[in-house]
Amino acid sequence: MRRAALSGVAVCAAIPLLLMLVGPAAHAEDAPAATPGSTLVDRIVEAAEAGATAPAELSEEASLPADGGGSLTFDAAERITATVMFAAAPDDAVLAAVGAIAEIDELQSPFPAALVRVAPAELQALATLPGVVSVTPALRPFAGGVAATTLAAGPVAAAPRAAVAEADACGPIPIEADGPLRSDEARERFGVDGAGVTVGIISDSFASLASPTSWADDVASGALPGPGNPCGYETPVHIVSDANVAGDEGRAMAQLVHGIAPGATLMFADAGSNDFGMANNIDALVAAGADIIVDDITWPQETAYQQGFISVAIEAAKAQGVAYFxxxxxxxxxGTVGASTGRPLSSWSTTAYRAAVCPDWLVTGPDDPLAGATDIDCLDFDTDPATETPYDTLVTRDSATVPSVGLNVIGSIGEPAFGVTTSYEWRFYAVEPGVPTPQLIGQASQIADVLPGSTGQVTVPTGSEIRAVMVRTGHDPAAPDPAVLLNFIRGGDVIAERAHLGDGVTDRVGPTTFGHAGDGSGLSVASLDWEDPAEVRSYSSLGPATLLFEPVSREAPAPAGPLAAPVTPATPNIAAVDGTQTTFFGDDTGEPGEPEYRFFGTSAAAPNTAAVAALALSYRPQLTGAELSTRIQDTARGTAAGGPVNPYLAVGHSDADVFGAGIVDATALLEGLTSLPVTPQGLRSGTVTSDSVELAWDPVADASGLRLQLVPLATAVADADGASAAAARAADDAPGVVAVELDAGATSYRFAKLSASTVYAISLTAVNPVGESPAATIEVTTAAAPVTPPPTVTPVDPPVTQVAQAPLAQTGGSGSLPLVLAGVALLLVGAGVVTAVAIRRRRAAAAAATDDAVSERGAEGPQ
Structure with a gap:
C-alpha cells in the first residue's frame, strides 16, 4: 500500500511532471524503491501502522509539535486534516473515490485541491488514487506574536507606572503606538481617522475567547467598533471567515488598527486550514471591499525560492489596488560566544548543494531507515573545497531553569513546487559527555515529494552541542545541485554559537524572512520597541530571501520555469512598534491586580503600520495601493532622522536587511501627500464646430502629467485628432470615449472628428508620482451640422447654354443613356420654341406701331 517516494537511485527530472499527467498509481508502480520515512506522510503512516493512534504519539513520531504552528490538526475521531492535490479539477468519479476513504470538507478552487479528514493509516491509500498528485498533512500556521519571555533576553520588563500612558478617552487602553508613529499628531493636524477606508485582517481567529475579554466586551469598552461603542464608531467588524478555534490574535490586531484609525471599517478572515485556504480568503477580503489587508501568518509549506499560492493571491489583490502588509x-x-557574538544565527543557506560523504555515526543502528542505504550523501557545510564537513555544529545556551527548547525547522531546497527531483531530510544529533557517538534527537522531513520544503520540531537540550545533518536520499544527477535553506522559525534564540558562519557570497547565515513575508509580495514589517523606537527587537526577522523560479500556478500543479537570474527582494520593507497594550492578548506585564496585556512581535507591528496607511488613504482616497505602499516607505524615518539603529551592521547586515526604510511616520506621510497636484483650474472651451472642440486651461502646479478625457453623453462616436492622442487612447468599452495623456505644461488641446449636435463631458486631471487630483469638468455641445443648400431650379428661358449645362454634367454608368437622349430632345424643342418666339416678336412690333393700347404681353397671346 505504500506509495513509493523518490529513492537513492537516480530519478529522471521529468518524473514529477509525468506523475501529474498519468496519476500517482503509475508513480507507485514505476518509481524505484523508496527510502522509508522520507516524507511526513511516510512517517505518519509508519507510526500508525506501528500502533500509534493518539495525536500526541503521531506528532512525536513525525517530529512535529503537539500544538501551535507546524502541528497536525485532528478532529474528534482522531482523523488528520490533509490537503489532497489533484492533477486536474476532480470529476465525480475521483471525488467518489476520495470520499470512500476520507471526509471531504472543502474543494479549494481555483487550484484543483480538496481539504479532507482521513485516518492516519489511510494517507498512503488516499495518495495512490488515480487523479491524485499528492496528499500532505494540513499543518497549522505560525502567527507572528511572541511571548515576552525569551531564553536569550529574559522577561521583558514592565514599564514604570509613571511612564505608561493613560487610557484613551473613549477606550480602555492607551494607544501607545501613537507617539513613536506620530499618528496622534497626524489625526489632529489633518483631520483624519481612517473614515472611508476598509482594512482586512488575516490571523488565527477572532471570536474564540471570552476571557479576559470577549468581542462584545471590547465593543462596549471602546476597544473595537460596533453598536454601543462609546465613541460612536458603531460599524461592527465584518467577519468574512472565523472557522478556526485559536487565541484570537486577529482580534488583538483589530484593536491596534482601531486605536490608530478608529474611523476605518474593519473586516476579518482566518488563515484557513492550509495555504490554499488563506489564498482564497485574501480573494474574499478583496471581493468584500478591502482597501488594505494585513496578516501575521507563515505556513510551513510555503515555498522559499518562488512565490507560492498565498503570494500569487497577494499579487492579484495588489493588481486591484489593494495595499498589502x-x-x-x-x-x-x-549569538553570544566567540565569532558568533552579535551575529543573527537562526538560518543557514547556500546557493548550491555540495555533496559530502555522510558521517559514520549518521545511521543509528539496524532499525534506522537509512541502514544499508548506499546511494545517499550529506551536505558539506564547509566552503573550502579542500575540506569536507558533513554537518554543522550548534552550541545551545546554558540555562539553570530551562532544560530544553523546541527548535521549529522550516527548510527548503531550490527546486520549484511540482518539479522536485531531490528527496532529503534533516537530522539532529546531540553530543553527550561520555557517549562515544552523537545521539539522534530529532528529524525534519520533506513535507511532500512534490514540494521542496521540509519541517519538524526538535527538542534540544540547553547547554549542549548539537550537530545538524542534511541527508540527500535521492536526486536526479542531470539536474543542477539545488540551493539549500535551513531556517529555525521558532527557538533559534537558544543557539549561542554555530561553527559555520558562511562566506557572505555562496553561504549566508542570518536571514529568516520566509514565504510571502520574504518574497516581495506583501510589504513586510519589522518590530521595534514602543518605548525606544531606535531599538530593533532581537527576534524581528531579517532579510533578504532569494527567488529562483517563476511563481506557482494557482490553477494547475505544474512546475514553474526558472527566472532569468536570481531575484533578491528587499525584506523587511519597513518597521513599526510592538509591545503595546490590548485588553486581553499577550503577556501580563502589569502589577498584581492591575493586568497589562502587551502584544509583542511583528504581529503587532504589522497592524500598526496598516492603521497608519488607513489614515493616509482616508486623507487621499485616490491613492492606489502601490502608491500608498511607496509613499509609506519614502516618508519613513531612518537612523539619521531618529529612527531605528542597526545592531548588526558590523556583522554584515545592512539597514535594508533589518528594518527596511525605517519606522513608519504618519505625520510625515500625510505631509508628503499634501504635494498631490491641485485640481486644474480654468478649464474652458474655445472654438466649437460641428465636429471639433478647442479647449484651454490654466497652467497646473505640482503635476508631472495631465489626463484629458472626452465622453459623449449621447450615442455619438468621437475620435481624437493627432497621432499622440491616438497612441494614448484609453482601453474603454464605451463607444466614443477618448483619453489623452499630455505633458504637464500643456494648456490647450483640440478634439476633432466629433459628432454634430452632441453633448460631450470633458474632464481634466493632473497626475504626479503621489497620485492624481480631482478632475475639472465641463460639458460642451457641438454645433449643428451645416445645412446643404437645395439644388438650383433651371428657368424656362435662360440662354441655351445654361439650360444645356445640367443634363450634360450627368456622366457615366449604364443608366446615363436615357438621360442623354432626353437632353437631346430638350435641345430640339428649345430651338423650336426660340424660333417661334422670335417670329411672334417681329409681328408684335409691327402691330404696336398702329395700336399703342395693346400691350406686348397681350400681343403675344397665349402660348
Whole structure:
C-alpha cells in the first residue's frame, strides 16, 4: 500500500511532471524503491501502522509539535486534516473515490485541491488514487506574536507606572503606538481617522475567547467598533471567515488598527486550514471591499525560492489596488560566544548543494531507515573545497531553569513546487559527555515529494552541542545541485554559537524572512520597541530571501520555469512598534491586580503600520495601493532622522536587511501627500464646430502629467485628432470615449472628428508620482451640422447654354443613356420654341406701331 517516494537511485527530472499527467498509481508502480520515512506522510503512516493512534504519539513520531504552528490538526475521531492535490479539477468519479476513504470538507478552487479528514493509516491509500498528485498533512500556521519571555533576553520588563500612558478617552487602553508613529499628531493636524477606508485582517481567529475579554466586551469598552461603542464608531467588524478555534490574535490586531484609525471599517478572515485556504480568503477580503489587508501568518509549506499560492493571491489583490502588509516574522536569535557574538544565527543557506560523504555515526543502528542505504550523501557545510564537513555544529545556551527548547525547522531546497527531483531530510544529533557517538534527537522531513520544503520540531537540550545533518536520499544527477535553506522559525534564540558562519557570497547565515513575508509580495514589517523606537527587537526577522523560479500556478500543479537570474527582494520593507497594550492578548506585564496585556512581535507591528496607511488613504482616497505602499516607505524615518539603529551592521547586515526604510511616520506621510497636484483650474472651451472642440486651461502646479478625457453623453462616436492622442487612447468599452495623456505644461488641446449636435463631458486631471487630483469638468455641445443648400431650379428661358449645362454634367454608368437622349430632345424643342418666339416678336412690333393700347404681353397671346 505504500506509495513509493523518490529513492537513492537516480530519478529522471521529468518524473514529477509525468506523475501529474498519468496519476500517482503509475508513480507507485514505476518509481524505484523508496527510502522509508522520507516524507511526513511516510512517517505518519509508519507510526500508525506501528500502533500509534493518539495525536500526541503521531506528532512525536513525525517530529512535529503537539500544538501551535507546524502541528497536525485532528478532529474528534482522531482523523488528520490533509490537503489532497489533484492533477486536474476532480470529476465525480475521483471525488467518489476520495470520499470512500476520507471526509471531504472543502474543494479549494481555483487550484484543483480538496481539504479532507482521513485516518492516519489511510494517507498512503488516499495518495495512490488515480487523479491524485499528492496528499500532505494540513499543518497549522505560525502567527507572528511572541511571548515576552525569551531564553536569550529574559522577561521583558514592565514599564514604570509613571511612564505608561493613560487610557484613551473613549477606550480602555492607551494607544501607545501613537507617539513613536506620530499618528496622534497626524489625526489632529489633518483631520483624519481612517473614515472611508476598509482594512482586512488575516490571523488565527477572532471570536474564540471570552476571557479576559470577549468581542462584545471590547465593543462596549471602546476597544473595537460596533453598536454601543462609546465613541460612536458603531460599524461592527465584518467577519468574512472565523472557522478556526485559536487565541484570537486577529482580534488583538483589530484593536491596534482601531486605536490608530478608529474611523476605518474593519473586516476579518482566518488563515484557513492550509495555504490554499488563506489564498482564497485574501480573494474574499478583496471581493468584500478591502482597501488594505494585513496578516501575521507563515505556513510551513510555503515555498522559499518562488512565490507560492498565498503570494500569487497577494499579487492579484495588489493588481486591484489593494495595499498589502504582512509581519516579517519573529525568528531571529543572536549569538553570544566567540565569532558568533552579535551575529543573527537562526538560518543557514547556500546557493548550491555540495555533496559530502555522510558521517559514520549518521545511521543509528539496524532499525534506522537509512541502514544499508548506499546511494545517499550529506551536505558539506564547509566552503573550502579542500575540506569536507558533513554537518554543522550548534552550541545551545546554558540555562539553570530551562532544560530544553523546541527548535521549529522550516527548510527548503531550490527546486520549484511540482518539479522536485531531490528527496532529503534533516537530522539532529546531540553530543553527550561520555557517549562515544552523537545521539539522534530529532528529524525534519520533506513535507511532500512534490514540494521542496521540509519541517519538524526538535527538542534540544540547553547547554549542549548539537550537530545538524542534511541527508540527500535521492536526486536526479542531470539536474543542477539545488540551493539549500535551513531556517529555525521558532527557538533559534537558544543557539549561542554555530561553527559555520558562511562566506557572505555562496553561504549566508542570518536571514529568516520566509514565504510571502520574504518574497516581495506583501510589504513586510519589522518590530521595534514602543518605548525606544531606535531599538530593533532581537527576534524581528531579517532579510533578504532569494527567488529562483517563476511563481506557482494557482490553477494547475505544474512546475514553474526558472527566472532569468536570481531575484533578491528587499525584506523587511519597513518597521513599526510592538509591545503595546490590548485588553486581553499577550503577556501580563502589569502589577498584581492591575493586568497589562502587551502584544509583542511583528504581529503587532504589522497592524500598526496598516492603521497608519488607513489614515493616509482616508486623507487621499485616490491613492492606489502601490502608491500608498511607496509613499509609506519614502516618508519613513531612518537612523539619521531618529529612527531605528542597526545592531548588526558590523556583522554584515545592512539597514535594508533589518528594518527596511525605517519606522513608519504618519505625520510625515500625510505631509508628503499634501504635494498631490491641485485640481486644474480654468478649464474652458474655445472654438466649437460641428465636429471639433478647442479647449484651454490654466497652467497646473505640482503635476508631472495631465489626463484629458472626452465622453459623449449621447450615442455619438468621437475620435481624437493627432497621432499622440491616438497612441494614448484609453482601453474603454464605451463607444466614443477618448483619453489623452499630455505633458504637464500643456494648456490647450483640440478634439476633432466629433459628432454634430452632441453633448460631450470633458474632464481634466493632473497626475504626479503621489497620485492624481480631482478632475475639472465641463460639458460642451457641438454645433449643428451645416445645412446643404437645395439644388438650383433651371428657368424656362435662360440662354441655351445654361439650360444645356445640367443634363450634360450627368456622366457615366449604364443608366446615363436615357438621360442623354432626353437632353437631346430638350435641345430640339428649345430651338423650336426660340424660333417661334422670335417670329411672334417681329409681328408684335409691327402691330404696336398702329395700336399703342395693346400691350406686348397681350400681343403675344397665349402660348
Amino acid at each position: 504582512t509581519s516579517a516574522g519573529n525568528s531571529t536569535g543572536v
